[in-house]
Amino acid sequence: MTAAAFGLMALVLVGPVPDRLSRATWPLHAPRAAMALWQAIALAAVLSAFSCGLAIAANLLVIGPDGRPKTNPLDEIDSLGIVLWSIYVGVFVLTLFIGARLMYTVVRVGVRTRARRAAHRTLIDLLDKLDRRDCDGALRARDVRMLAVEQPIAYCLPGLRQRVVLSEGVIARLSHDELEAVITHERAHLRARHDLVLEAFIAVHEAFPRFIRSRSALGAVQLLVEVLADDHAVRATGPTPLGRALVACADSVAPRGALAVGGPTTLTRVRRLCHDSPARWPSVAAYTAAAGILVLPTLAVAIPWLTELSRLVTA
Numbered sequence: 613m614t615a616a617a618f619g620l621m622a623l624v625l626v627g628p629v630p631d632r633l634s635r636a637t638w639p640l641h642a643p644r645a646a647m648a649l650w651q652a653i654a655l656a657a658v659l660s661a662f663s664c665g666l667a668i669a670a671n672l673l674v675i676g677p678d679g680r681p682k683t684n685p686l687d688e689i690d691s692l693g694i695v696l697w698s699i700y701v702g703v704f705v706l707t708l709f710i711g712a713r714l715m716y717t718v719v720r721v722g723v724r725t726r727a728r729r730a731a732h733r734t735l736i737d738l739l740d741k742l743d744r745r746d747c748d749g750a751l752r753a754r755d756v757r758m759l760a761v762e763q764p765i766a767y768c769l770p771g772l773r774q775r776v777v778l779s780e781g782v783i784a785r786l787s788h789d790e791l792e793a794v795i796t797h798e799r800a801h802l803r804a805r806h807d808l809v810l811e812a813f814i815a816v817h818e819a820f821p822r823f824i825r826s827r828s829a830l831g832a833v834q835l836l837v838e839v840l841a842d843d844h845a846v847r848a849t850g851p852t853p854l855g856r857a858l859v860a861c862a863d864s865v866a867p868r869g870a871l872a873v874g875g876p877t878t879l880t881r882v883r884r885l886c887h888d889s890p891a892r893w894p895s896v897a898a899y900t901a902a903a904g905i906l907v908l909p910t911l912a913v914a915i916p917w918l919t920e921l922s923r924l925v926t927a
Contacts, residue, residue, distance in 0.1 A: 614663075614667040615668045615700070615703070618660045618661075618664035618909065619660075619661075619664040619703060621656075621660040621908075622660035622664060623824055625653050625656055625657035625660060626820050626825050626826065627825060627826055628826075629653060630650075630653060630825075630826035630828070630829035631828055631829070633646075633653070633832065634826065634828035634829055634831065634832035638891055638894040639832070639836060640839060641890060642890070642891045642894045642895040642898060643836050643839045644840065644895070645894065645895035645896075645898035645899050645902075647809075647836050647837075647840065648898065648899060648902045649899075649901055649902045649905075650813075650829075650832070650833050651809075651812075651902070652901075652902035652903070652905045653902075653905060654812070654813060655906060656906055656909050656910075657816065658710075658714065658816060658819075659906075659910055660909040661710050661820075662707065662909075663909050664707055665703075665707030665708065665711075668700045668703055669704060672697075672700060672701070706821075710819050710820060713819045714815060714816065714819035717814070717815040717818045718811075721811050721814055721815055722811060725807075725868075726771065726869075728867070728868060728869045729771050729869045729870070730771075732769060732867050732869070732870070733769050733773060733775055736759070736769070736775055736777055737757065737775075739757075739759055739760070740757045740758060741758050741759065741780070742756060742757060742758035750791070750795045751778075751791070751795075753795075755774050755775055756776045756778065756795070757776070757777050757778070758779065758780060758783065759777065759780070760779075760780055761779040761780060761781060762779070762780060762781045763779060763781050763863070763864075764779060764781045764782045764785060764860055764863065765777070765778065765781065765864050765865065765872075766778050766782050766794050766798065766861050766864050766872065766873040766874070767798065767864065767867075767870040767871055767872040768798035768799070768802055768870060769869070769870050770801065770802055770807035770808075770869075770870075770871070771807075774802045776795055776802075777870075778794070778795075782794065782860070785860050786856075786857055786860060787853070787856075789849050789850075790853045790854075790860070791857070792848065792849050792853070793846075793848065793854040793857045794845075794857045794861065796849065797841045797842060797844065797845040797854070798841070798871070798873060799844075800840070800841040800844035800845065801871045804840065804841075806840070807869075807871065809833070809837060810833065810834065810837060813829070813833045817829065834877070835877045835880065835881075837871075838877055838881060839881060839884065841871075842854060842858075842881055842884075842885070851885040854885060855882050855885045855886070857873070858874065858882050858885075859878070861873050861874040861878075862874045862879075
């Protein structure tokens with residue numbers, strides 16, 4: 613029953629719950645709480661899957677006082693029956709697959725993204741056309757680069773050597789306050805390391821099989837990341853300059869691994885700036901739900917390992 617409960621919890625946290633949450637409107641008015649809830653759901657889904665595997669392993673493999681298995685998994689066929697035993701083995705193999713795929717995805721996404729950013733950062737530094745002697749304000753910062761492109765482009769490159777990349781078109785079109793809003797928005801991404809948040813969600817998203825994971829979860833998290841950066845810009849310049857800048861940069865594109873100020877979420881974000889009203893009680897409920905979701909799977913994973921470690925130490 614323990615394995616079934618955790619398996620069901622993992623399925624629910626990967627499929628129906630993210631799908632339902634991605635269609636809700638309250639996260640736009642409580643983005644920090646919503647992001648905490650999303651992170652709790654993702655972590656709890658992984659922990660629940662591992663808890664399911666540990667529970668199944670406990671049924672298939674009996675551990676002796678010395679910490680070594682004293683039975684063979686095949687011996688449990690007689691007591692469990694071939695059908696239930698086969699289900700246990702299949703789910704356990706799936707859990708191992710998810711764990712291996714999660715580790716592989718984390719490494720693959722991290723290595724490829726950083727290599728891509730490093731190459732693009734070198735190229736941007738070579739193509740930089742910004743003359744800081746004739747600039748004032750935020751444009752004089754050492755991390756700002758300008759491309760000789762007429763289209764409005766604005767994005768940031770996270771990492772140890774961070775860059776905020778602007779085009780001549782953006783600088784020419786935007787006023788001082790609007791440009792300040794764009795740069796503040798991008799620096800909010802860099803300061804909060806939103807790139808790491810997205811990488812973690814990409815890894816969890818790709819670790820689970822396609823037929824059980826929600827397709828809309830990653831898009832909802834990407835929207836929340838942009839909303840959080842928008843809030844930083846609003847506190848610095850106000851909603852009007854940011855809204856105008858978002859409209860001007862709506863078609864802004866960015867290379868893979870970068871975070872652009874515009875994009876497909878622009879309309880939703882502009883509407884939020886016009887009608888935003890902080891939601892206090894949804895925030896409280898989201899934080900409470902995030903804490904509650906994490907308690908059960910975390911304890912289920914931690915307690916067996918701590919118990920076994922304590923038993924081996926005192927043996």
